[in-house]
Amino acid sequence: MHSFWYRANAVLTFGVTMLAAMCTLASISDNFNLPSPSAEVKILNINWFQKQANGNDEVSMTLNVSSDLSSLFTWNTKQVFVFVAAEYETPQNALNQVSLWDGIIPSKEHSKFWIHTTNKYRFVDQGSNLKGKDFNLTLHWHIMPKTGKMFADKIVMTGYRLPEEYR
């Protein structure tokens, strides 16, 4: 009854149960954090805008992203993945989401940032619908926890428009 293996088993079971309970509690505690992040994205320049040989429109732009995501960080946050996506509708597609820039914020100290960049991923449409297109720029974030549930949300910024002519 009180053999070595019996006790080893009891200790192991108790340890694993406690670890699981602590992970669960840490994950639950994330729900009490009500973040209030802010973001602003400016299009500084349309570098070029053309139709590819296969008929798809492609545009290159310079962006200025400034954001304060410090309120997203809790004690259970390992990192925050942040990205800016262009979102628009075309006659063919109900939703197009094209990621333009992304980054990993490793800690709260780096969560207030300001970056000046051309689009990291190619902004290519499926077809040729980008002339004079109204689109949204959305700043998404994806909170990757040390353990437990992952959270994601976004800030939508409207009122951007592509030029009427290729350049």
Next chain:
Amino acid sequence: MGFLGDSIESIRSLQIRQVLTQIVSLGMIVTSALIIWKGLMCVTGSESPVVVVLSGSMEPGFKRGDILFLHMSNDPIRTGEIVVFNVDGREIPIVHRVIKLHERQETGEVDILTKGDNNFGDDRLLYAQGQLWLQQHHIMGRAVGYLPYVGWVTIIMTEKPIVKYLLIGALGLLVITSKD
């Protein structure tokens, strides 16, 4: 004969009883594990509710040996979500993030492009020859939960089968010899 026969008889019946209870308790362990797995499949709607991260392509978010809990709901897939997908001609599913998405107007069909956070380029090189986009049927689920390190157990067991046999043997021996 009387006394001796009786005692042999009593030992034999005791052993049969013990062996039977051990078989039953072993069966209980196996079936409850199966029930938990199948139950998770029902709740999450994904054919493999838990996956182990095998590569470092999502570092530093997910490292090799971490496990992810998947969920397959009817909600449409959006950029930024981490999905697990199967590519034709590849056996091992891949865990990467969606970076581009195009959703058709009427049918709601989707074209998805993925990329690993730690990779330089997108995943078109990993897809089948000439494949530009993933479709809905390639997606096995999206990651909703994360637990570090736990997956090392399965990685070690698949890469060093001897450990698995030793462990199963030791557990089996423990179950058979335990007298409670």
